[in-house]
Amino acid sequence: MSMTSTVQPDLRRKRINWQKVAVIVAFAVVPLFLLILFTYVPFVKMIQFSFYNMSYTKNKGFVGLDNYLRVFSKSEYVGAMLLSLYYMAGAVVQLALALFFASILSLERIRGGGVYKAILFFPFLVNGIAIGYIFKYFYTRGFVLDSVLQAIGFSLDSLPYWLRDQSVNNWSLVFTSVWKYCGQNMVLFIGAIASIDPTLYEAATIDGANRWQQFKAIILPGIKTVFMLNLILSITGSLSAFEPAYVVGSMGANGTATFFIKIHQMAHVSQKVGQACAMAMVLMALILIFTVLQRLFFRYVMKDSENTFNAKANKAKALW
Amino acid sequence: MSNTTMAVRTTNTAARVQRTVIKTLEYLALLLACFIALLPIVSSFTTSFKTAEEYATSNAMDLPRNWLNFENYRQVWVDGEMLRAFLTSASVVVVVVVVSVMMGSMLAYVLNRFRFPGNGLIRNLFMIATLIPGIAMQVTTYDIMRQLGFLNSIVGYMILMSGTDVISIYIFLQYFENLDGALDESAVLEGCTYFGVFFKILLPLTKPAIITVAVLKGVGVYNEYYNANLYLQSNTWRTISTALYSFSGPFKSSYNIICAGVLLTLIPSLIVFLIFQKQVYAGLASGSVKG
Incomplete structure (x- = not known):
């Protein structure tokens, strides 16, 4: 072994490869700039604004924690936050239905399975504003839903006003969300189930396991990661729910204004940007707490390791 | 027996x-x-096929008397200026898809193929960004858009739509991990530049990832309504979403006409879905595992 052969590669590595620098800068600078501009700058501004009494154009001065205190002291905001419980309940039903239909379509020989899958999935591709009109029409007194219910024996007088009556209208809105996202969840579950080794089912059938036992012993463990991601997305989605109330519920009319709708109105209608930022901070803190708690739960209780950008970064072998 | x-x-x-x-x-x-x-x-x-009189008198579940009554479609197309809205949405979709595909694939190429100080930092910045709920930052994003003069600007809207997406980067990153580095190596040894390797060799190979990102992003942008309503309030630039939103003005509760508009907006999504069903399903899966 000569000295030169070990020294030379080190020397070569020290020489700057300008072409490499050029390609890195040229390819990374724009996405990085946009990431900072639309994610990190708004983030820092949000923290800053939340301590001020200000509109978009006028700053009336530093107010300390006043904005935050108001979020927790006004029952209006706490009530709006509690509306997410409706959406969480809906999310649980949605996940259960999605899992049910995913297992039927994956395990049973269903004729035309692809057609069912496509039909159940399609609502996910419907424009949100279109969903608004479709369901306003659907829920209007005596229209689509009422006609169907009358056909199966309900009398119109016993039916509520689905979007106006405050005892049911939040459930009506939650239903539109389940309608839109259930098929999407199902497609994700079908994908996860498809990645399970099919010989496991054969072995289980030979061992005399019934469908329910197969589901518990093979499918559930096999789709754990996707299930937990869907769960996190559903819970955080419930906390920041706004789509149904925005498009179907006429911007949160009749007691359907979720917390995000309140933030939106605070910023763009009342022009109280500082207050809106404090509310957004509270929302974000709640979402982060829920996400971290669920991740910790899955990591330590289920002993599940996750696939992140970072895990990949450590594994990845750079070429140049 | x-x-x-x-x-x-x-x-x-x-x-x-x-x-x-x-x-x-x-x-x-x-x-x-x-x-x-x-x-x-x-x-x-x-x-959507019912006449005004029919709509007012018949039950919602009754079938229309004339299935070839396209009058509502004509009216919504003309009075709702839907052609204009479709063209606006189409240009937004094309620009955003091209920009997202280019940015996503270029960044993934650099992050996956090159070792340089900051590689890990950039990955972390994008990863942490997935944890920050974008929706919570609408308020201050609006302030930035306002200061940049991007209110009622179609260009501003396009930039915003292209700039806030991690999923396409992630899909490309996954794809590059499975593309053999030997291809790049031999090309570089033969005198090809890094730019040449990317544009001539790797980009064509990522076609499946490009289709996935394009379909997913395209449908997403086509259906986007929150930012469109917030940033494109003038009549000059109406996307399909904002055009639909404005229907409640002129057509009030003439749902027979509004339904025609709703159905028209569904057609592009339906066509794309029928053609690219597999890519839509696959893209969702890779998008959801962004962890």
Whole structure:
């Protein structure tokens, strides 16, 4: 072994490869700039604004924690936050239905399975504003839903006003969300189930396991990661729910204004940007707490390791 | 015939009957779910063929008298200026898809193929960004857009739509990990530049990832309404979403006309879905695992 052969590669590595620098800068600078501009700058501004009494154009001065205190002291905001419980309940039903239909379509020989899958999935591709009109029409007194219910024996007088009556209208809105996202969840579950080794089912059938036992012993463990991601997305989605109330519920009319709708109105209608930022901070803190708690739960209780950008970064072998 | 074979036969029949019952129930559940998934859309479809008089007098579930009554479609197309809205949406979709594909693939190439100080930092910045709920930052994003002069600017809207997406980067990153580095190496040894490697060799190879990102992003941008309503309030630049949103003004509660507009906006999504069904499903899966 000569000295030169070990020294030379080190020397070569020290020489700057300008072409490499050029390609890195040229390819990374724009996405990085946009990431900072639309994610990190708004983030820092949000923290800053939340301590001020200000509109978009006028700053009336530093107010300390006043904005935050108001979020927790006004029952209006706490009530709006509690509306997410409706959406969480809906999310649980949605996940259960999605899992049910995913297992039927994956395990049973269903004729035309692809057609069912496509039909159940399609609502996910419907424009949100279109969903608004479709369901306003659907829920209007005596229209689509009422006609169907009358056909199966309900009398119109016993039916509520689905979007106006405050005892049911939040459930009506939650239903539109389940309608839109259930098929999407199902497609994700079908994908996860498809990645399970099919010989496991054969072995289980030979061992005399019934469908329910197969589901518990093979499918559930096999789709754990996707299930937990869907769960996190559903819970955080419930906390920041706004789509149904925005498009179907006429911007949160009749007691359907979720917390995000309140933030939106605070910023763009009342022009109280500082207050809106404090509310957004509270929302974000709640979402982060829920996400971290669920991740910790899955990591330590289920002993599940996750696939992140970072895990990949450590594994990845750079070429140049 | 012995008793045991009889017993086996009866349990077999019992099992078969049970299977048939379960199977029937499964089909019924699927059919019911499909009915619920389709009912809101189909009822809008039938309503869109009704005349004003018919709409006012008939039940919502009654079928239209004339299935070839396209008057509502004509009216919504003309009075709702839908052609203009479709063209605006189409240009937004094309620009955003091209920009996202280029940015995503270029960044993924650099992050995956090159070792340099900051590689890990950039990955972390993008990863942490997935944890920050974008929706919570609408308020201050609006302030930035305002200061950049991007209110009522179609260019600003396009930039915003292209700049806030991690999923396409992630999809490309996954794809590059499975592309063999030997290709790049031999090309560089033969005197190809890094730019040449990317544009001439790797980019064409990522076609499946490009289609996935394009379909996913395209449908997403086409259906986007929150930012469109916030940033494109003037009549000059109306996307399909904002055009639809404005219908409640001129068409008030003439749902027969509004339903025609709703159905028209569904057509592009339906066509893309029917052609690229596999990519839509696959893209969702890779998008959701962004962890």
